Amino acid sequence: MGADATLRGFCGYAMKRAFLGVQADLNRVLAPLGLRMMTYSALVVVTDNPGLRQSQLADALAVEKPNMVALVAELVQAGLLTRQRAPDDRRAHALHPTDTGRALAARAIAAVQAHEARITATLGPEELQTLMHALAQVERAALEETHA
């Protein structure tokens, strides 16, 4: 297309367009469950790692700690997570899924996996593997550059 040609094969913009398209479609899939990409991701990580602390969740999602506060509060408010003081470190908040949270996570994971299968349907298995590997490599290289 003209757009790609005029952007001279700009890889970063291709990543942007693909990500925004996937995110928009994913949010469309998650909306009936009352979730978005970020709230879904946080819910799944906590469900798979009960007792996780907020700072660990922030690390897992690559989100700054201040931005984690509202995200967790939203999930607690929705009755999907609980946030309790950790007994061994009273600064920390341990996060646990509620029964409702676990049930919703199960449904949401199924919906997202189906969604991702549709999104990557035209890719062969090794093509998909190359995509995931290349994304991880590019992310690592970018972070190394930034913090060099």
Place this chain on the structure above:
Amino acid sequence: MGADATLRGFCGYAMKRAFLGVQADLNRVLAPLGLRMMTYSALVVVTDNPGLRQSQLADALAVEKPNMVALVAELVQAGLLTRQRAPDDRRAHALHPTDTGRALAARAIAAVQAHEARITATLGPEELQTLMHALAQVERAALEETHA
């Protein structure tokens, strides 16, 4: 990694992390030139397509028209683009690079190409090609899903 494992191979989040990392590093590279990812992209497209109209630029960048207004205004304000009424359609604005804009675009393109070479240095040529192809496929599939 734990984070990836707990996200169950969530492709959309891998795309998010890679894109945000690349964008942050790219903006770091562009900042000394007074540009960001979006202003850079607009400047390059207009430089490569002088006389382009604002709505065509919006299409090329996959940006909604209202969001194009401030972006173009910023580039005009910086003396990099001019915006003139199109003689054949007095509703439209034709965009042209200034001499300053062309010169800055040349410098910025070189900087971005060097940046992208660094970011993709660990990928083989066919791996990079697969990445670009897969991104385009995923974007197309997501847009089809959304507008289905």
Place this chain on the structure above:
DNA sequence: TATTGTTATACTCTATAACTATA
């Protein structure tokens, strides 16, 4: 001193509806 979580704040990008002036 360092870390956990928090507040406050600002910026960028995105999305939609409604308007104007032209066509």
Place this chain on the structure above:
DNA sequence: TATAGTTATAGAGTATAACAATA
């Protein structure tokens, strides 16, 4: 009627500095 550009507005996500409580 439809299109190009605009205005206004709202929302999501991100980033930094500074603080209190705790380690």
